[in-house]
């Protein structure tokens with residue numbers, strides 16, 4: 001069959017652009033399609049964990065994000081009820097600071113890097129359905145290309161199209177460990193919070209915090225169990241004050257410079273992330289509540305796992321089944337414990353000591369993941385020309 005591409009990636013945000021970037025660097029013909037413009041903001045705060053920063057460094061993309069004025073976060077404050085602990089971020093695995101770039105910077109830079117590496121990007125392309133052969137193997141996509149129906153064929157179609165993934169629906173990817181949205185989350189951008197620290201406070205029944213980001217602004221979030229009602233403005237300030245006197249003090253003088261962005265909650269699930277001719281990455285394969293701030297880092301991890309798996313198949317080093325099964329198992333080795341800890345955290349049935357233990361567990365998993373990235377990822381996806389990568393490669 002005449003194939004247009006080796007891989008078509010549906011969705012050009014963090015998961016899709018990262019997967020495309022790595023595959024394009026490996027020399028494959030990659031097309032990214034997106035129905036809208038992935039370089040705009042989206043409903044999401046943007047804290048990236050150490051493991052995600054490590055990957056952006058290794059890929060040589062972090063410097064581009066820093067060049068956009070993304071501040072380094074070197075101080076963390078964690079609060080569990082009355083107990084508040086502030087500490088300096090400890091350098092480990094070659095990562096000296098955390099970052100929380102706005103999505104219009106992170107996603108844009110990843111997409112630009114993918115295009116520079118040779119991936120093609122087509123905006124305004126909405127996936128309508130997948131193409132299948134007689135044996136049920138995915139062979140391409142049927143799209144609405146800026147108003148014109150079109151068909152494109154590839155060896156693999158990757159669904160990086162978010163939690164409501166059309167790719168996942170078309171292949172009927174089985175979902176497991178599912179739960180409905182359990183927690184409601186609201187955030188807004190404030191000027192005038194000069195602390196520069198990443199703060200997360202957990203009080204029985206609620207969570208809140210500060211995430212320093214670009215343009216001197218701080219994303220301030222509050223969350224509590226999903227009651228069916230959004231958190232309104234008054235409740236936002238009440239929750240923040242109940243979370244920590246420190247938050248209350250800062251918010252008295254800080255200026256809200258954006259609307260509030262609200263959600264009743266995000267469901268949690270994992271999906272089987274691969275089958276004949278298709279794969280899922282990012283939220284399409286693994287969605288969880290925002291309270292653990294892990295979705296972006298998990299998308300970066302899974303993009304690299306998937307790129308390596310597809311490379312192994314396309315280069316005929318291993319069978320498709322073996323490569324995709326290994327992707328599934330490795331993803332779940334990290335994703336399952338994260339998913340369970342996040343769900344428990346988002347259900348707000350804990351006391352302060354339990355919340356502290358859950359956060360420690362998530363921190364431990366992140367460190368295990370960093371270790372994995374440095375010891376087990378093939379060097380082919382490691383961009384050695386980046387000076388920040390060189391320091392620990």
Ligand SMILES: Cc1cc2nc3c(=O)[nH]c(=O)nc-3n(C[C@H](O)[C@H](O)[C@H](O)COP(=O)(O)OP(=O)(O)OC[C@H]3O[C@@H](n4cnc5c(N)ncnc54)[C@H](O)[C@@H]3O)c2cc1C
Nearest residue numbers: 011014015035044045046047127161162282283294295296
């Ligand atoms: C309120 C909130 C706060 C959050 N805060 C954090 C945080 O602080 N830290 C963190 O790590 N994570 C956070 N997350 C999670 C994070 O936003 C997600 O995990 C992340 O966006 C997943 O990226 P993705 O690339 O998989 O999917 P998405 O960002 O959802 O991108 C999917 C892309 O696919 C495209 N697409 C969809 N359908 C089609 C179609 N049919 N055809 C063509 N294109 C299509 C869309 O246009 C979009 O560009 C938060 C989430 C929420 C809701």
